[in-house]
Amino acid sequence: MYVRSFADGDGDGTGDLAGVRSRLPYLAELGVDALWFNPWYLSPMKDGGYDVADYRAIDPAFGTLAEAEKLIAEARETGIRTIVDIVPNHVSDQHPWFRAALAGGPERELFHFRPGSGPGGELPPNDWTSQFGGPAWTRLPDGDWYLHLFAPEQPDLNWAHPAVRQEHEDILRFWFERGVAGVRIDSAALLVKDPRLPDFVEGRDPHPYVDRDELHEVYRSWRRVADEYGGVFVGEVWLPDTERFTRYLRPDELHTAFNFSFLSCPWEARRLRRSIDDTLAEHAPVGAPATWVLCNHDVTRTVTRYGREDTGFDFATKAFGTPTDLALGTRRARAAALLSLALPGAVYVYQGEELGLPEADIPPYRIQDPMYFRSGGTDPGRDGCRVPLPWRADAPHAGFGGEPWLPQPAYWPAYAADLQAADPGSMLGLYREAIRLRPVFGDGPLTWLPTPEGVLAFTRAGGASCVVNLADTPVELPASSPPLLASGPLDERGRLPKDTAVWLRA
Numbered sequence: 367m368y369v370r371s372f373a374d375g376d377g378d379g380t381g382d383l384a385g386v387r388s389r390l391p392y393l394a395e396l397g398v399d400a401l402w403f404n405p406w407y408l409s410p411m412k413d414g415g416y417d418v419a420d421y422r423a424i425d426p427a428f429g430t431l432a433e434a435e436k437l438i439a440e441a442r443e444t445g446i447r448t449i450v451d452i453v454p455n456h457v458s459d460q461h462p463w464f465r466a467a468l469a470g471g472p473e474r475e476l477f478h479f480r481p482g483s484g485p486g487g488e489l490p491p492n493d494w495t496s497q498f499g500g501p502a503w504t505r506l507p508d509g510d511w512y513l514h515l516f517a518p519e520q521p522d523l524n525w526a527h528p529a530v531r532q533e534h535e536d537i538l539r540f541w542f543e544r545g546v547a548g549v550r551i552d553s554a555a556l557l558v559k560d561p562r563l564p565d566f567v568e569g570r571d572p573h574p575y576v577d578r579d580e581l582h583e584v585y586r587s588w589r590r591v592a593d594e595y596g597g598v599f600v601g602e603v604w605l606p607d608t609e610r611f612t613r614y615l616r617p618d619e620l621h622t623a624f625n626f627s628f629l630s631c632p633w634e635a636r637r638l639r640r641s642i643d644d645t646l647a648e649h650a651p652v653g654a655p656a657t658w659v660l661c662n663h664d665v666t667r668t669v670t671r672y673g674r675e676d677t678g679f680d681f682a683t684k685a686f687g688t689p690t691d692l693a694l695g696t697r698r699a700r701a702a703a704l705l706s707l708a709l710p711g712a713v714y715v716y717q718g719e720e721l722g723l724p725e726a727d728i729p730p731y732r733i734q735d736p737m738y739f740r741s742g743g744t745d746p747g748r749d750g751c752r753v754p755l756p757w758r759a760d761a762p763h764a765g766f767g768g769e770p771w772l773p774q775p776a777y778w779p780a781y782a783a784d785l786q787a788a789d790p791g792s793m794l795g796l797y798r799e800a801i802r803l804r805p806v807f808g809d810g811p812l813t814w815l816p817t818p819e820g821v822l823a824f825t826r827a828g829g830a831s832c833v834v835n836l837a838d839t840p841v842e843l844p845a846s847s848p849p850l851l852a853s854g855p856l857d858e859r860g861r862l863p864k865d866t867a868v869w870l871r872a
């Protein structure tokens with residue numbers, strides 16, 4: 367949940383905890399059983415809260431710690447658990463540690479400060495680039511450079527220092543003690559750096575900062591903390607190597623991790639099936655449940671992505687002005703919702719996905735995301751999926767609250783939750799119904815059923831089955847299994863049309 371854009375309780379244009387609390391009944395009705403909150407801590411918001419200045423304080427724009435505690439308790443009473451987001455790779459440059467480091471204190475050891483290279487140290491210590499573009503180093507007036515894998519306002523912590531480890535375990539305890547059930551770990555595979563900070567060499571193993579073996583000791587230690595409280599982890603682990611990915615999910619490490627292979631997968635039957643099979647095969651040996659994610663606060667919204675020629679997701683290919691067929695994308699997103707909700711494991715729905723919101727075009731002068739600026743304005747950045755939600759079609763700012771911090775497109779009210787709540791055929795209607803019916807699949811594994819090329823069909827222990835047609839021709843459905851829920855109308859002969867999914871009763 368991107369609090370800043372969910373619901374604005376105090377009318378200042380920024381979403382807040384009061385807004386979330388007022389919408390708990392909506393979330394309960396949708397059927398969610400846990401809420402992952404993007405960082406809600408004190409932050410200068412140079413990267414939407416992923417630049418944390420104090421983990422033990424809520425940003426005043428969102429509310430207070432007492433209110434967060436209330437929210438956690440109220441959600442729990444509604445049957446909804448809370449997952450907080452911890453960002454261990456870096457802090458804000460306004461964090462007391464970094465300020466003390468800049469003042470020349472021993473806190474420098476908690477970060478990666480180095481003299482520059484080249485004559486007079488004018489060049490960065492090595493050739494690493496920031497994930498947001500540009501060099502990963504910034505020079506200080508005293509001549510030293512510091513490392514930041516993201517924006518310069520997000521200095522990287524030195525995970526070789528025991529105080530960094532201790533502090534994060536204390537932060538975990540702080541939030542578990544306040545009743546949170548889980549922790550999402552930001553950039554989970556980037557924390558540990560090769561102490562020599564060597565130049566990056568393509569293909570050199572191990573990588574100087576991605577997926578280093580030392581990380582597993584960090585997470586084993588976190589796991590011991592979580593186990594004291596019965597807490598669970600979900601790691602943000604983007605790794606192409608599935609064997610390396612699964613190492614994070616061993617029984618004494620993280621409980622789950624986000625499935626970016628599925629999120630990035632194009633809308634093609636064969637590739638989706640491979641992604642599903644690989645995911646299940648990877649998770650089986652470590653006994654971890656799979657996760658299914660179609661979008662989040664970093665990526666292009668699903669209805670937009672599926673309405674484009676390239677239906678996969680890749681940060682590298684994001685551009686302004688990509689032609690999009692939203693009707694097509696929406697049809698596919700509806701089918702994808704039924705597909706993912708039928709799979710074994712946990713499904714994450716990103717706020718507004720249940721409303722079928724498209725990626726919004728943000729006028730460049732209103733963009734706030736550092737990805738846009740650091741790409742020199744070529745990458746539109748991630749604000750298009752972070753636009754404040756439409757709640758009421760007939761209210762100012764579509765019922766979000768005050769004048770939204772990011773502009774809402776003129777068509778936003780047509781997607782408002784109140785309109786959709788009254789229409790069972792809407793995206794919201796589909797999500798509610800699917801989440802309600804989902805137990806018909808049971809908890810067991812998945813068995814693929816024979817199908818023509820371009821069609822995915824599987825059944826689960828609960829007896830229900832799911833059929834998704836990605837082929838050009840309509841597909842016959844077995845007469846013996848009545849449809850429970852479909853993502854779109856069947857054709858006049860009761861067949862499943864292209865880009866449509868159906869759940870069938872046993």
Ligand code: GLC
Binds near residue numbers: 416602664
């Ligand atoms: C993760 C977050 C993203 C953030 C980055 C740096 O990828 O999901 O929003 O910008 O880490 O913290």
